[in-house]
Amino acid sequence: MYHKLQYISQGNTIEKQLYNIHDALDSGCDWIQMRFKNQSAKNCFALAEAVKFLCEEYLASFIVNDNVYLAQQIAADGVHLGLLDTKIEEARAILGNTKIIGATANTFDDIQNHIENGCDYIGLGPLRFTTTKEKLSPILGFEGYHAILQKLKENHLDIPVYAIGGVTSEDIDQLMEIGLHGIAVSGILTKTDQKEKLIQQLNEKLYANVVI
Numbered sequence: 001m002y003h004k005l006q007y008i009s010q011g012n013t014i015e016k017q018l019y020n021i022h023d024a025l026d027s028g029c030d031w032i033q034m035r036f037k038n039q040s041a042k043n044c045f046a047l048a049e050a051v052k053f054l055c056e057e058y059l060a061s062f063i064v065n066d067n068v069y070l071a072q073q074i075a076a077d078g079v080h081l082g083l084l085d086t087k088i089e090e091a092r093a094i095l096g097n098t099k100i101i102g103a104t105a106n107t108f109d110d111i112q113n114h115i116e117n118g119c120d121y122i123g124l125g126p127l128r129f130t131t132t133k134e135k136l137s138p139i140l141g142f143e144g145y146h147a148i149l150q151k152l153k154e155n156h157l158d159i160p161v162y163a164i165g166g167v168t169s170e171d172i173d174q175l176m177e178i179g180l181h182g183i184a185v186s187g188i189l190t191k192t193d194q195k196e197k198l199i200q201q202l203n204e205k206l207y208a209n210v211v212i
């Protein structure tokens with residue numbers, strides 16, 4: 001089973017990224033997506049190598065945003081691809097069947113296509129407006145999530161779906177009730193000065209109804 005909480009990293013420098021990722025790991029986060037936009041290949045490689053090492057130390061999963069070849073090069077656990085990024089089939093051919101391939105969706109049709117193309121999980125968003133990403137897709141709100149998750153059920157389509165985009169702790173109960181598998185967050189975890197407390201709170205809510 002995939003973890004229910006994914007931290008999407010922030011920071012405009014290698015140092016800031018590493019600080020934020022290390023802090024998230026040290027505070028109990030067990031899944032990191034390295035998102036380092038508009039950077040040179042050299043900087044991305046240097047950061048990815050360091051994050052890979054850190055995630056191994058903390059026994060956390062590590063996926064790379066956008067860059068399939070970087071994920072392959074450093075033997076990350078996988079990659080997250082958006083609607084305009086490398087095609088899932090292409091990424092699967094490069095990474096093989098053991099790696100995680102996540103894909104962004106905003107509609108039921110996006111999810112259906114991603115499933116047909118062999119992705120492992122869906123990042124469905126945005127829940128609401130967020131400043132973390134530019135050029136957001138149309139906001140879904142809880143109603144949008146409910147409609148899409150219902151349609152997945154009706155069509156017997158089963159894949160872990162993560163809510164993304166302005167998600168906070170207060171949203172979790174409702175999102176779980178709707179049928180989301182988990183959440184992917186960036187801003188709230190980067191900004192808080194009480195990371196351990198927040199991660200514990202998020203996980204308690206996310207795993208509240210999981211029977212082991």
Ligand SMILES: Cc1ncc(COP(=O)(O)OP(=O)(O)O)c(N)n1
Nearest residue numbers: 080081082083104123124133164184
């Ligand atoms: C878990 C998760 N879901 C969605 C996204 C967004 O990916 P994308 O649309 O490619 O946008 P960028 O993150 O590349 O700006 C994500 N990264 N993670």
Ligand SMILES: Cc1nc(C(=O)O)sc1CCOP(=O)(O)O
Nearest residue numbers: 125126130132165166185186187
């Ligand atoms: C990276 C990303 N993708 C989104 C989408 O809707 O596809 S929203 C988003 C930003 C998530 O960060 P925060 O938790 O700070 O809102």
Ligand SMILES: [Mg+2]
Nearest residue numbers: 066081082085
């Ligand atoms: Mg992308």
